[in-house]
Amino acid sequence: MSKQIFVLNGPNLNLLGTREPEIYGVLKLDDIEIRLKKLAKGLGIEVDFRQTNQEGDLVDWVHEAGAKNAAIILNAGAYTHTSIALMDALMAVESDCIEVHLSNIFKREDFRHHSYVSKASLGIISGLGAKGYDLALLALNDSIS
Amino acid sequence: MSKQIFVLNGPNLNLLGTREPEIYGVLKLDDIEIRLKKLAKGLGIEVDFRQTNQEGDLVDWVHEAGAKNAAIILNAGAYTHTSIALMDALMAVESDCIEVHLSNIFKREDFRHHSYVSKASLGIISGLGAKGYDLALLALNDSIS
Amino acid sequence: MSKQIFVLNGPNLNLLGTREPEIYGVLKLDDIEIRLKKLAKGLGIEVDFRQTNQEGDLVDWVHEAGAKNAAIILNAGAYTHTSIALMDALMAVESDCIEVHLSNIFKREDFRHHSYVSKASLGIISGLGAKGYDLALLALNDSIS
Amino acid sequence: MSKQIFVLNGPNLNLLGTREPEIYGVLKLDDIEIRLKKLAKGLGIEVDFRQTNQEGDLVDWVHEAGAKNAAIILNAGAYTHTSIALMDALMAVESDCIEVHLSNIFKREDFRHHSYVSKASLGIISGLGAKGYDLALLALNDSIS
Amino acid sequence: MSKQIFVLNGPNLNLLGTREPEIYGVLKLDDIEIRLKKLAKGLGIEVDFRQTNQEGDLVDWVHEAGAKNAAIILNAGAYTHTSIALMDALMAVESDCIEVHLSNIFKREDFRHHSYVSKASLGIISGLGAKGYDLALLALNDSIS
């Protein structure tokens, strides 16, 4: 049985590449997905890569990951800072989760310094661009089976 | 014409029974629904019992309850603390609403001590587990017809 | 041996019925006591119903309830918001306690939104008027013997 | 090619006319749409007028406006105050946006004084009722083509 | 029937004259009582002058004043700043109340700048020493009968 990781992307990440590239970089979300899947394949990991602008969809998908014992890489975008529902979802399942942000959220506006997601995650990787997804995958590689 | 009550459940409540049972108890949401409907039947009340992880669905359903002159028992989960939209929906309709929480939210993290829902509800029952739904039903029994 | 519940009422509740009836209702405290004792009798519960304007009396009575293994229904009035002593008393005994408020304290002034009593109670029923006492009795009915 | 403006309405605005008319006025949302489209027609502007109770839909529609180079008139209702996702969406596109509120949000509860939407808008018109939509249209008339 | 005014003094005022005289003056509480009663007599007012160190006693006495339709001059001492119970008592009765402080509480520590008593009083006289009691009596002279 192959290992499985859900990579869940939140609001506005569908615009990557065009959206404020000086902050978020020039890669499109598709580019990140392709790159990450290539890395995952080499590690024998199956990646389920999704994006949504709905808070509730992220909650649903975390539940789904929990049901499938999949680990989670979560870039919840703006919901990182406002969604207790998403934090509760992560606490309700047993999946390991690593929080990823393309930009260094701690160098930006004050309201981006607080993360509900962090309270229910193993750890956080922020500010390392698309490479952050790769590092998260490597970090989870040990703890999934 | 039978009396009608909407019982609206918010995010993550679909995981009841498996989700942090030391906080939320071992009953599943279905169990609560069955138990509550039995009590309601004896009182001649029709219960419409729903769950969603989407904030906007709760808003829609409150509107629907308002249109049907149904009273509301609302366990909004995490949206309790963050959703002004839900508070506004309750204020926009004339339905009586009682806020219910399985756990005692005032013994938990600080961000769970504030409820937007409370500002638009008759009252609150918190910390009494699944029995809180029953008590809310009894409390509404006088004010619906 | 019959079951026993202390119903403890704090400051200004002796004026119920005349005090700001648009907030607190028209029932007098005696009316609430009579109604509640009738319900309790049917459940085989003995109710000890008291009121005081002194913070220290509430502390004493909580100790007494603890010594008698009686459960507690506590409407601490204004001391709800200011008395750490009362919270400590509840924590010092093993009696179950349910916090009751006639009005919905979360729709009132900010300083009424915080409750020390909540931190030492099973749960809270607020905003359901005199009926809140009855519901608290029903809620405690399972957990006393 | 005719000019295009998206008029996006957030949660509970579908209840306009019945919802707390002393705050929001007696016009229904349909009335506002009809009136605005008449004004727009005279200015050679095409208006796409929508309402939703879902935060994510507003994010989607802002993206759509961006893709079509349409300007935006946005009454985000309660999401005005809580949605960083919506602010991010507006920042991610190049469409001009004017924020509109029927009531004067600065005379209401404290939590309505803060707007995430404002941080990504040209300007705000608040408290001028349905006429605010018309004024926003006039204001955008110069900057679209 | 002669007019009646309750003059209620809170904690530590029994030590007047010896207690920090640079703040509170050299008059004893008895001196203030004698002086005030002389003034009251000339105005045909009966003064009931009391002191206590117990918060609950002040609540009781406010109730008693309410029952007798007596106006109240209240120097609640430290309970001014901490007693919601006392504020509630004043709100529960129909007696006019004037808040008096010997020292100017607004020139002292921050925690003395807030008064719960003020929220339930006609007005406040602070910093004018024992003369403040006389002025309060004169102020109430019109409104009692």
Added chain:
Amino acid sequence: MSKQIFVLNGPNLNLLGTREPEIYGVLKLDDIEIRLKKLAKGLGIEVDFRQTNQEGDLVDWVHEAGAKNAAIILNAGAYTHTSIALMDALMAVESDCIEVHLSNIFKREDFRHHSYVSKASLGIISGLGAKGYDLALLALNDSIS
């Protein structure tokens, strides 16, 4: 009798056109006055257009507007954020007032996000440049006679 509107401009607005044009635009205050009076003339409205750097002058002029039953368009500049006196003046008269700001004050420093003027105004138009004055005139057009 022709309709009358006072257009009151606060501190530093006399420097418009030269003062930080990237924020406030290149129009001089005279230009705005001329443009606005042309629009007003067409609507049969008499405009009294003034500027001052003194807080007290704004208070005086609001009183004068009140005495003449004139509506008010008020750009109070920095006094927007600090002058309770000006808010009180607006509350003391029966004139309708619309608050106007050239820049979007909600995108600027935190201390510009709070407006005392808003609490005594019908509404606010902010961030739409000199055009904001025109829109305010149109908005008041219905309510003056």
Added chain:
Amino acid sequence: MSKQIFVLNGPNLNLLGTREPEIYGVLKLDDIEIRLKKLAKGLGIEVDFRQTNQEGDLVDWVHEAGAKNAAIILNAGAYTHTSIALMDALMAVESDCIEVHLSNIFKREDFRHHSYVSKASLGIISGLGAKGYDLALLALNDSIS
């Protein structure tokens, strides 16, 4: 040489009698002046009674009172809450000052609970209407000569 007291009134007090009479009463400022001067005459006190809407005028007048060794009764209106300049003026002179407010500022909006004037005054009389001026005169009667 007769004793002298400056009675200084701040912004918007010139509108007394017409301005929000439910808060400020129906007496005009002239009425208060006449009444107060009659009382003063009986006490052999000369009253200099003034009103201004300019913060700086109040500062000037306090200086003038200081130069003439006159005591001060000060109703600084809204400048009470915002003017450090006025506080500094009072501290710079040796005149005794009593702060007067017609309404009970502690029952009103939060921003009216803080007074810079208090920090430089003997005491405060608030909420006793026009009578507050009379009481302040009586209070100062002993300390001037």
Added chain:
Amino acid sequence: MSKQIFVLNGPNLNLLGTREPEIYGVLKLDDIEIRLKKLAKGLGIEVDFRQTNQEGDLVDWVHEAGAKNAAIILNAGAYTHTSIALMDALMAVESDCIEVHLSNIFKREDFRHHSYVSKASLGIISGLGAKGYDLALLALNDSIS
């Protein structure tokens, strides 16, 4: 004449030994009294050891200690954090006071980190269990006579 020290204990300390022993230890208050009196006897000090759940009693007893020139060891329990009245009492007398807490209040909930009593005490001993009383006695031994 023998030296005298009042040892005053506040709310819930009568339950010592049974109350949350992991926090407060297993000694009863009587045990502490006996131990302390033995130590005191050796030092020629007379100890008056009392406990109450009423805030006002502590105020009274501090006054009594002041009248007898007795030093004070004060464990005010929860009133430590809420009683300005008690702080004022200590300031009103000339007795030296040492504040004692069984637990280290600075390692507990935030609301236990603030002490009004500290502001009127020589010093504080916290977290050293029943031994803290003994140390306080030793500390006061020099300063009483």
Added chain:
Amino acid sequence: MSKQIFVLNGPNLNLLGTREPEIYGVLKLDDIEIRLKKLAKGLGIEVDFRQTNQEGDLVDWVHEAGAKNAAIILNAGAYTHTSIALMDALMAVESDCIEVHLSNIFKREDFRHHSYVSKASLGIISGLGAKGYDLALLALNDSIS
């Protein structure tokens, strides 16, 4: 053409020498002016030295300095802490400004620790008494011509 510097002094500085000399020193404002002009003369600088108690006058004078390309030494007194209007005036002109305070405002009350003037000044000299004016002149000497 000689160099020009405006030295602008705010409220209460006209009382220097008599006003709280332990804080502000014994020099009168005239003394400071004379001393400073002597120093300026040696440097070939023309000093325009003014004082006012009106906030708006300071705004006007800053505008005047801007129009004359004069640098500014500004001791805004209490308006330092409250006047956004003054800060805006400084930002609206291109004159260099150095903020001067006689006392060290950072050792005084908290409300004197914040300066709006600082945000629009080159720098600040505080606590060095009248000599601060001289140092400011020396500092500006390089940057004016």
Added chain:
Amino acid sequence: MSKQIFVLNGPNLNLLGTREPEIYGVLKLDDIEIRLKKLAKGLGIEVDFRQTNQEGDLVDWVHEAGAKNAAIILNAGAYTHTSIALMDALMAVESDCIEVHLSNIFKREDFRHHSYVSKASLGIISGLGAKGYDLALLALNDSIS
């Protein structure tokens, strides 16, 4: 094997006796050391008494105490309030620690009321002067061996 206690003193304590003696007393640090060692000798305890102005030295010494199983008496001076590093050091070792302050830090400036050291100590003795060291030694006497 003799018992060992590290007595660690932080910044500025090397100036004891000359430094603000009205706050810190007239004893030099050497005097305290001599006195304490005499007491320790009688108890069979070896005292290692040190002082440093470097935060990192305190961290090192705590590590050293941990390695030697020595208990700690810690007067960290100003680092008490700012050093998370020191708190972490105490948490990293198993040594018992008692926090000592010569002055009563809770009667001084607000920034001295918070102690990071407290969160990692058994208890605190504050305000009892040099005697506080002796009392700490007595308190530790039972728990070391």
Added chain:
Amino acid sequence: MSKQIFVLNGPNLNLLGTREPEIYGVLKLDDIEIRLKKLAKGLGIEVDFRQTNQEGDLVDWVHEAGAKNAAIILNAGAYTHTSIALMDALMAVESDCIEVHLSNIFKREDFRHHSYVSKASLGIISGLGAKGYDLALLALNDSIS
């Protein structure tokens, strides 16, 4: 020329392996160094690995890294949260820096949620244990040469 990276470790990290292993893991700092250097060798990177308990040493070492154009992996321990000096050092040099924490600091005490270091770093990796150092090395691998 081989690439160079400074790996700088702050206070208490010398105790790794023994210090609260449930938080920080069981690896010693030496183990981490060995593992990291092996990885670095494969990438052709030279690692300079250091630890100190002195804030100033970290500042010095950051300067040294800057002088050598070395990138930085920085686990500043407790100084992360308190050291503006360290942040300034990072801003003063041109070296890329990645902040690493063994534990997830956002799940711990509030005072650990703020990082001065973040404001001067490319990004942060927190909560991934010793592996975080490896990931940081991989992340820096692209940007150094």
Added chain:
Amino acid sequence: MSKQIFVLNGPNLNLLGTREPEIYGVLKLDDIEIRLKKLAKGLGIEVDFRQTNQEGDLVDWVHEAGAKNAAIILNAGAYTHTSIALMDALMAVESDCIEVHLSNIFKREDFRHHSYVSKASLGIISGLGAKGYDLALLALNDSIS
């Protein structure tokens, strides 16, 4: 005997000239020293000019200055904002101290607006670049001997 002044420079000031020159200017610290010593020589003042990145060194040097009765010019860099130890050191000695900053710290990040050093200094000169050192020397010139 010649006069002596210690000029103490804190963290990162050794990088002056290369460190963010748009903020701190292009002069190196050596340049400032040379310039200042030339000025000092003319005034008959001996300057001891030092720099350190260690908080404790600054404390030591302040002590040394105190022992030598030398005045102090202190640019504590980042320790300005965080070091209570340094403030305490300044308070412990009798040396006059003037605080100097190259940049105007009040125009920068919020955490740079607070200075512990200010509370123990005669005054502050901020924002006037390297010239600030010269001005401080001139200011101290009178008070040293």
